[in-house]
Amino acid sequence: MKRPTIADIARRAGVSKGAVSYALNGQRGVSEATRRRILAIADEIGWNPHSAARALSGAAADTIGLALRRPARVLGFEPFYMELISGVEAELSDRAYALMLQIVADADAEVDVYRRWWGERRVDGVLICDLRVSDPRIPVVTDLHLPAVVVGGPEGVGDVPHVWNDDAAALIETVEYLAALGHRRIARVAGLPDLWHTRVRAGAFKEACGRLGVKWSQTIGTDYSGEEGAQATRRLLSGETRPTAVIYDNDVMAVAGLGVAQEMGLTVPGDLSIVAFDDSPLCRLVHPSLTALARDIPAYGALAARQLLAAIGGQSVGSVQDATARLVPRASTAKPRPVD
């Protein structure tokens, strides 16, 4: 009952281990007839390559790594990651690549995971999510020569290739849309302030508000959880000056904000317009349905995976831009009440 090895196949086939190896790997060096015979025997005795032995001979791990640094509470509920992962998986499984997943507590832990994975040759490359300002992971993967692709912008930070999309454009389009409806008091419930894309969105928000004559604007940072989204909404709606529209950095917070507005007796969109960044089914499930910035996140993940695979394959890959989020107007946005 020991696991069969190429030596077993070689013995049965009456050839050398080398020949078996060539046959199994589709290399030249064996006749077609021999190859077929070897393949049949391998199949018959249930041979599987021992990945460790292959790896020791310099083969790749055929695995990519993904370390996620978010509290479980947020991860479980944030559709973004699972959608991203399913897109990544779609790309990997075609090539029989595996995904190594690890949830980490902080930046140090994440960097340690990279060092270990790469040091132990458990992965061939990693996907880096949630890029931060002065992100410590960038110099580490560069030092290590660990193939990596950053999921998320902005372009041109460090030497690591990015897959990004134009969050600034999406946010500007949203502010333009709200301003065109007549909104002049717009708030933003933002994600983690030290994430790069939060900063990008903040800059775009400020620029658009200034340009379009939005007299009053405010931004509150959160951890992306529904709880903090609700809390931020409560603060905004209890303030002296109240926004007539709020843009949320994810749909979970937008749904939470909708609940808060309704609980405070405001009608949406009559008293308050709501826009969500990201458009999971959540946005269509609530009532009123939410206007949202839709992106194809699985496609985004698939693109990132393809780029990483190319980098692992030794190609010099540059940064690529994915499609900009599309504003999908639904029932949660309208002209503000003419009380202004």
Next chain:
Amino acid sequence: MKRPTIADIARRAGVSKGAVSYALNGQRGVSEATRRRILAIADEIGWNPHSAARALSGAAADTIGLALRRPARVLGFEPFYMELISGVEAELSDRAYALMLQIVADADAEVDVYRRWWGERRVDGVLICDLRVSDPRIPVVTDLHLPAVVVGGPEGVGDVPHVWNDDAAALIETVEYLAALGHRRIARVAGLPDLWHTRVRAGAFKEACGRLGVKWSQTIGTDYSGEEGAQATRRLLSGETRPTAVIYDNDVMAVAGLGVAQEMGLTVPGDLSIVAFDDSPLCRLVHPSLTALARDIPAYGALAARQLLAAIGGQSVGSVQDATARLVPRASTAKPRPVD
């Protein structure tokens, strides 16, 4: 710039490779002073164990596998899996175990993944989710002698240890609660019919309805997606006899059902009471908030991981029962209108 090996350490330390190995692994066979010197050198030159080399010498992969067979559309939005994974991770990361994740299309693909992972010694064991009636995975892992733990009941199917909770009791409690409120027409929007726990819940539902004098009951099967949950709700509410209460097999469908009820002009809970199985933040975010069957899913995942690790460690682990879901009454359930 080659990666350092124990041979490099041995040379520097002036000892044999064997001694280095013993020192690095905390085995007896080297003096304390030598061990310390070796450790210092290893640290200094940035040595990392090559996992493949260790694996080839019979070491464990220190990795467990999880293959998930659900469409991406459902996975991305179903909080259950990410919560489960975060619980599993919490248990694994303490022991420096990794998680290998793969999303598969069908049962054959999943079984193939197990064979390959185990054949290639990429994992030390697997977690099996979504047990089905006559599940083909059970005989395969048994044949393979692949350590495995089934996440989800029922107890005693096959020889593989389970981690389960009493869905029947939870469902019965729910029906009792609704019946006590006065409901006599109760529907169930169920998950995939060939999952074991769907069957368990169906049996419990039938039993409880019969026992408690629920005159009318109906069950509609779905794929757990919000779309199918909405569709099932529409069918139920358009029927000749309309339920006064609906129990949903997950919270995503319950939220979708709430949306449908509101869109059809019914008030919740006045015209319709709603109960959700599983209680992600979703249930508290919508308005009215949903009565739900709450489970600690990360804890469930952690328990499963612990059992699997024990099984991998050679302990003979039996099945264990996790806490039964708790009924958390919120604003979506009330007495039915006295029109009956």
Next chain:
DNA sequence: CTGAAAGCGCTTACAG
């Protein structure tokens, strides 16, 4: 406590 050596299962130059 330490050293020399075999072996894990594969790949791949190197000779024939």
Next chain:
DNA sequence: CTGAAAGCGCTTACAG
């Protein structure tokens, strides 16, 4: 086209 052999980096009996 094929065989014999070295080597990947580690672990672990086996002698000293």
